[in-house]
Amino acid sequence: MKRKKNKQEPTPDPEHLTEQEKVAGERARLLFKTLRNETFSPDEKDALWNQVGETISQRKQRSFNIFWIAAAASVTLLLLTGVGYLVFYKDTARTMQEFAARGANGPDETQLILGDKRVISLRNENSSVEYKDGGALIQVDSSSTIDQQVAGDQQFNTLVVPYGKRSVLTLADGTRIWLNSGSKLVYPSHFDKGLREVYLEGQAYFSVAHAEDAPFYVHTKDMEVKVLGTEFDVSAYDDDPYTATVLTKGSVELTTQRQTLFGSKKTQITPGTRAVFDQDQAVLQTQQVDVQQYISWKDGYLALNVAPLSEIIKKLSRYYRVDIELKQPKLAGVKFGGDLILQDDVRDVLKVLALTTGLNYKQQPNERRYVLEESTIKP
Known part of the structure; x- marks a missing residue:
């Protein structure tokens, strides 16, 4: 009597079996040869043969799963190594x-x-x-x-x-x-x-x-x-x-996002270039500038090249450790040019700034707080 083939579980192809699977198949054939004279019903013989086929298929599936588990473990190890470098390595x-x-x-x-x-x-x-x-x-x-x-x-x-x-x-x-x-x-x-x-x-x-x-x-x-x-x-x-670099002479190499695993980027800039890294957007932008307006502070003055009033006030506040309030916020974006000498007394500097901008300044009862506002005197 011919054995019925199970349509859902096809007979394994010997050409694609591993050495262990071939050994298991040979043992099954010896088992059937030994028991060929025993009395089995057709259904029992089919069930036994299908069980052998399922065992071989399970072993192949298990080999396949082991391969992917090993691959996933390798990737995980790589990621953990990178994270370990970022988190635990003390450079x-x-x-x-x-x-x-x-x-x-x-x-x-x-x-x-x-x-x-x-x-x-x-x-x-x-x-x-x-x-x-x-x-x-x-x-x-x-x-x-x-x-x-x-x-x-x-x-x-x-x-x-x-x-x-x-x-x-x-x-x-x-x-x-x-x-x-x-x-x-x-x-x-x-x-x-x-x-x-x-x-x-x-x-x-x-x-x-x-x-x-x-x-x-x-x-x-x-x-x-x-x-x-x-x-x-x-x-x-x-x-x-932002973080910014302005190059006066020579050349420099910038690296941004250094602490990310795969996102580190390198950029070289030439003299007269300002590179600005936007922290929110994680983007580095470069442009040619008049470097003097960014480095003049070390020589005791501010070289203002169409600088907005808000930026001037921020620099003065830092330089003198005072609070300077702009009474009319609409004036924050108004731009001014020229050199502003950083004198010993901030009041002398504010006088010059007020004269240049047409604003008035006054000192609050707290001696470290000043207010810049539009003049109430009309020309």
Whole structure:
């Protein structure tokens, strides 16, 4: 009697069987040969044959599932490795960012916080810090010298410049950094051979000493600037929705979205270029600009090239650590040009600004609060 073929479960094709499946089939054939003289009903023989076929099919399906489980495990391992790098790997940039978060917020005086937790106050409005002897000596405001340990494990120093103050930092390699009001810079007590890295919050102008074998990196919360030796400005204030770099000379390489697993992007810019990274849109845009309007603050004046009044007020508020209110918001977008000298007294600057714009200014009972408003006197 011929066996009936099950239409739903086709007989396995011997050409596509694995070695284990061929062995199982051979054992089944021996079983039938041994039992050929035994008495089985046709239905029993069909059921037994179908059971053997199902066993072989299940083994093939199990092999198929094992393949995809292994593939999924590999992909998962890759993702976990990437996430582990982003979350758990402590590179220098992330370590310095953590030090910046620990630094003083809103101090009245500029502070130099050393790696051994000593805090040195700098009382001048325009202070200076210079590292000498490979970083072992620190000269503060040309009046005092502090020693620090540079051997052993790497330590990080933090220079905190509050609103209303400025500071110039000279590192042991000869790099000079002008820090604007409301800024923090974290940097190693000494640079290891072959690498120079700092972390910035706020605004700073960098004049980097050239070193072919030691690239210089400026890290911010969402941008990395890599140079060998050049001059540029970086602005990365927490209350601005962007991070910007303006290149004065040389060339720099920018990396944005560095902390994403696959989204890191690199861009090179040339002198006279301003690169702005929009934090909300995660987009980097570049344009040619008059760089002086972005770096003149370090020389004690604002070069205003059709700058909106709201931007001028924001810069003055930071520079002098005062509140300046624009009484008529409609004037925020009105643009002005010219050079605004940043004098010692903010009232002298506001007088010049009022005269230039045709506005009046008045000081509130709180001496650190000023109001700019339209003149009530009609021409």
